[in-house]
Amino acid sequence: MSDRIDRPVTINAAFLQELKEVNQELWQTLDNVRALCGQPLSMRLHSRSLVDLLARLRDLLAMHFALEEAFGYFHHAKEVEPEMDRSAKQLRAQHSPLYLRASELADRAENFWRERDDAMLTAVLPVGVDQFVRDLLQHEAGENELIYRTLYESIGVAD
Ligand SMILES: [Fe+2]
Numbered sequence: 001m002s003d004r005i006d007r008p009v010t011i012n013a014a015f016l017q018e019l020k021e022v023n024q025e026l027w028q029t030l031d032n033v034r035a036l037c038g039q040p041l042s043m044r045l046h047s048r049s050l051v052d053l054l055a056r057l058r059d060l061l062a063m064h065f066a067l068e069e070a071f072g073y074f075h076h077a078k079e080v081e082p083e084m085d086r087s088a089k090q091l092r093a094q095h096s097p098l099y100l101r102a103s104e105l106a107d108r109a110e111n112f113w114r115e116r117d118d119a120m121l122t123a124v125l126p127v128g129v130d131q132f133v134r135d136l137l138q139h140e141a142g143e144n145e146l147i148y149r150t151l152y153e154s155i156g157v158a159d
Contacts, residue, residue, distance in 0.1 A: 008080035009073055009088040013150035016072035026060040033057055034133055037126040044122050051113045054106040061102050065095040087146050094139050101132050
């Protein structure tokens with residue numbers, strides 16, 4: 001994920017949009033995590049499900065971010081609108097820390113489950129999950145806005 005310094009970054013809007021549309025398993029897993037975290041009783045009864053869902057979310061995010069970075073973002077040989085360059089670099093740079101947080105949440109869930117620490121698993125962990133989901137959705141909203149503006153407001157490659 002190293003940046004070739006000074007090369008402007010832009011997005012392949014059509015690819016990014018399609019990737020987000022076809023990745024239904026990721027959004028479904030995210031919905032399931034959110035639903036479970038909103039139901040303390042279910043979480044106690046199905047604590048292993050939460051552990052498995054968080055591990056699945058981590059793996060799906062790794063694939064999603066890798067695909068986005070491989071085909072959705074690219075260094076442009078020519079000029080790019082400075083606003084596009086700035087936003088694209090900022091959003092792309094969020095992938096690594098988001099993945100690390102997903103990974104950490106999955107590891108913590110697994111450890112709490114192994115230690116049979118129900119209080120941590122069902123009361124403390126969901127707070128971190130909630131914050132993570134909010135930040136992930138904010139990242140997605142940022143990319144969706146960039147896609148929309150690239151497709152419909154013709155920001156992107158400068159003349
Ligand atoms: Fe992304």
